[in-house]
Amino acid sequence: MNIEHLKNYCYLVSRSKDIKYKLQKFFVLNVPVVIFRDNNGILRGFIDYCPHRGVPLSQGKLTNNCVKCCYHGWEFNFEGVCENIPALENAPRFCLKKIFVEECNGYVFVSLNSNPYSLYNIPDLDSHNHYYWKRTVNGDLIDVLENFLDATHTPFIHQYLIRSPKKAQKIYVQVKCFDRGVTIHYTGENKQSGIISKLFEKERFQSDSLFQMPSIAEINYYSKNGLSLKIRAYLTPTTTNLHDIHALFYFPKSTIVPGFLKYMFAWPFFQLAFLQDKKIVENQFKNKAYVKEYSPIYCEADLVRKHLVNLIVNSSFTSQASYSRVITV
Secondary structure (H helix, E strand, C coil), X not given: CCCHHHHHCCEEEEEHHHCCCCCEEEEECCEEEEEEECCCCCEEEEECCCCCCCCCHHHCEEECCEEECCCCCCEEECCCEEEECCCCCCCCCCECCECEEEEECCEEEEECCCCCCCCCCCCCCCCEEEEEEEEEEECCHHHHHXXXXXXXXXXXXXXXXXXXXXXCCEEEEEEEEECCEEXXXXXXXXXXXXXXXXXXXXXXXXXXXXXXXXXXXXEXXXXXXXXXXXXXXXXXXXXXXXXXXXXXXXXXXXXXXXXXXXXXXXXHHHXXXXXXXXXXXXXXXXXXXXXXXXXXXXXXXXXXXXXXXXXXXXXXXXXXXXXXXXXXX
16 A cells, blocks of 8 residues: 555644643554653653664653753754764754644644645544544554444444344445545434443434544444434554554543443443454454455445545545445444
């Protein structure tokens, strides 16, 4: 997969509160980056290497308002300009390579492009509390995203947890494309037949899923009273075929049952669902490496994959016509 055009986007790497006056290393699209806060709390970010001998700056330290390399002691100010070379009286003005780094609603995003596409905001819903977790999965980016957004695997991989194959329902689906993304609207399903739905939904009015470039995936469930659950995942490709999943769970605020209690009660079920997905996606990835002749087959029940390939692999953003389907899950 050609990932060069993906470098034009922003990727979530951390919660804001976890970035302190300390050098911290992350990977984004196979590129090591180092992020920290300076003495004034301002976020700084650079490609994680010293231009002298390529040693990771993240193995150095912050001192004298500078980043100090652990190898030969070179010091770079917080703008990335070399201020001191211990072996020389006058240091040449060598520079680090800056990266774009910005905070949004309590989270830190970076881009390898100094002028990236617009940063997609973290939803800030006054009527909902949100909770964060981070997980890692090994697999193809398209496969990981499709797994998150696909409904038809749930009666089998998440049998009785999300849906049951013995209680299949016909669902009406409408797929709509927009600039750099696609939405899928589901109607006609009263509620899912699994444990999670029974515990956390009284009824379901509709649901939808969304993909937005470069790797944002979202699922929303609605009752007649409004949004009952939102799960928004920011996938950050780190090293080859390894992805950090930054997931946000939104629950309605309630005076009867506090949101954090709902989340704590729901957490084991979400964790189990994640582990089930992680297992199948990683098995899929390993098996495909041995079967060189494999090529995906598409059918009308595959609602999202062609759009993912078109956007991520082909970097084609031409809007496609909306269409409808009926599927059984």
